[in-house]
Amino acid sequence: MSQSTTPSLYAAREPIFPRRVSGKFRTLKWAIMAVTLGIYYLTPWIRWDRGPELPDQAVLVDMAGRRFFFFWIEIWPHEFYFVAGLLIMAGLGLFLFTSALGRVWCGYACPQTVWTDLFILTERWVEGDRNARVRLWNAPWSLNKARLRLTKWAIWLAIGVATGGAWVFYFADAPTLLRELVAGQAHPVAYGTVLTLTATTFLFGGFFREQICIYACPWPRIQSAMMDEETITIGYRDWRGEPRGKASKARAAAGQPPAFRAQEAALASGAVTFAGVEPVAAGVAAAPRLVGDCVDCMACVNVCPMGIDIRNGQQMECITCGLCIDACDEVMDKLGRERGLIDYFTLKDEQVERAGGKAKKIWRHILRPRTILYTGLWSLVGVGLIVALFIRPAIEVDVSPVRNPLYITLSDGTIRNAYDLRIRNKHGEERRFSLSYSAEADLDVAVEGAENGIITVPADQTGDARVYVEASPGSTAAEAGRTDLRLWITDLADAERASVDTLFNGKAD
Numbered sequence: 001m002s003q004s005t006t007p008s009l010y011a012a013r014e015p016i017f018p019r020r021v022s023g024k025f026r027t028l029k030w031a032i033m034a035v036t037l038g039i040y041y042l043t044p045w046i047r048w049d050r051g052p053e054l055p056d057q058a059v060l061v062d063m064a065g066r067r068f069f070f071f072w073i074e075i076w077p078h079e080f081y082f083v084a085g086l087l088i089m090a091g092l093g094l095f096l097f098t099s100a101l102g103r104v105w106c107g108y109a110c111p112q113t114v115w116t117d118l119f120i121l122t123e124r125w126v127e128g129d130r131n132a133r134v135r136l137w138n139a140p141w142s143l144n145k146a147r148l149r150l151t152k153w154a155i156w157l158a159i160g161v162a163t164g165g166a167w168v169f170y171f172a173d174a175p176t177l178l179r180e181l182v183a184g185q186a187h188p189v190a191y192g193t194v195l196t197l198t199a200t201t202f203l204f205g206g207f208f209r210e211q212i213c214i215y216a217c218p219w220p221r222i223q224s225a226m227m228d229e230e231t232i233t234i235g236y237r238d239w240r241g242e243p244r245g246k247a248s249k250a251r252a253a254a255g256q257p258p259a260f261r262a263q264e265a266a267l268a269s270g271a272v273t274f275a276g277v278e279p280v281a282a283g284v285a286a287a288p289r290l291v292g293d294c295v296d297c298m299a300c301v302n303v304c305p306m307g308i309d310i311r312n313g314q315q316m317e318c319i320t321c322g323l324c325i326d327a328c329d330e331v332m333d334k335l336g337r338e339r340g341l342i343d344y345f346t347l348k349d350e351q352v353e354r355a356g357g358k359a360k361k362i363w364r365h366i367l368r369p370r371t372i373l374y375t376g377l378w379s380l381v382g383v384g385l386i387v388a389l390f391i392r393p394a395i396e397v398d399v400s401p402v403r404n405p406l407y408i409t410l411s412d413g414t415i416r417n418a419y420d421l422r423i424r425n426k427h428g429e430e431r432r433f434s435l436s437y438s439a440e441a442d443l444d445v446a447v448e449g450a451e452n453g454i455i456t457v458p459a460d461q462t463g464d465a466r467v468y469v470e471a472s473p474g475s476t477a478a479e480a481g482r483t484d485l486r487l488w489i490t491d492l493a494d495a496e497r498a499s500v501d502t503l504f505n506g507k508a509d
Ligand code: SF4
Pocket: 234, 300, 303, 304, 305, 306, 307, 308, 309, 310, 317, 318, 319, 320, 321, 322, 323, 324, 325
């Protein structure tokens, strides 16, 4: 093939100008947007009193202190299994929702969807609804066009800054960091993060929009593997809508007289052959319908944020946001026809309805072995995490025996082993701990540099102590190889205890 005939593999993006729509799914999307954005922007500002020694921010990822605070819950680095458990629950939750309700995450709660919705909303405020935006897009540059564009971009930028700003507030005390950011005294990493998130929010929400879902996000591909013919998704009842078009045009083309609205409705339902002709008698085959319920008004296409026509069948681009349902229901209401030409249903329902049967109830699609299994696994992990959360101790102890050398012999023949003890005090105040042991041998324990053997650990900190365990000359432990040893710490405030097992090395080792 010569170069001149090589087809281009690149297609420029067709701009999409979604029209405003109202209806139950649009209302639901507004509500979810308000809740999710409210949670995201406001959470870092919620205060939570943990006492004088600990941060009072309800949700805080304290990188410096290596802690994660979530209201009354505090996760330490060695408790990362809680985070892992939450991630597993999030994954199972997505499996569950996708197998039951298809791409409901994409359509309602994904950040890309929520922020794109917000950006489209501001675009509509500034530039007007679909027709005005199309006109503006096609108009040559003028002062008015520049003014509208700059106003819109300024608002998008403000949203981007607020979004990037809110993110860094999760990693430091929000009021302090805000003052530092404004005064130019924050850490460069904070400015870099705000800048990066501002740019990505501005570009993804303002310019890339549906392209992120179609080309960048791997989730649509993964989701299709989780969906089956029982999954609830969006579809067009083509057996009811086709042949599409206006009834008057269809009749004119067929050489029939114009009809009144009621006659049109009867015609569309198939109760009569066409206007002016007697209803079909029982047992007599009806003449083919001239038109279906779809009047080809393009309302469903014009509201679609992905720019697709759902009447063409299932498409990977469809995020199942339900806006085309609202748009079509509005049209059906105006025409006095039954709602649901576009609707949530399953591929199985489609076959049943097409054959003249009645679709199953929604809950029967949701309650099936697969979704019950996902729910069971999700609950199992959740219950496990809750139990682990409530039974975890407030003090913990670890030990590392000093192995080089395993033991030393003092001048009087005493055998001494050394250990590095690490105590985690998860209380919000300083705690003092006494040290003791249990073993099948007589030993002495001592803490290096500690008065009366008491180890003090500040609030919410880890305390390290060098511990010596000694066996007197000629004793069983001194002469033996290894002796099992359990070290105990006791909180002097409330007698709470924790222990750790180790070994005492004697001369025979
Ligand atoms: S086709 Fe309908 S459900 Fe799918 S993305 Fe477009 S408006 Fe949303």
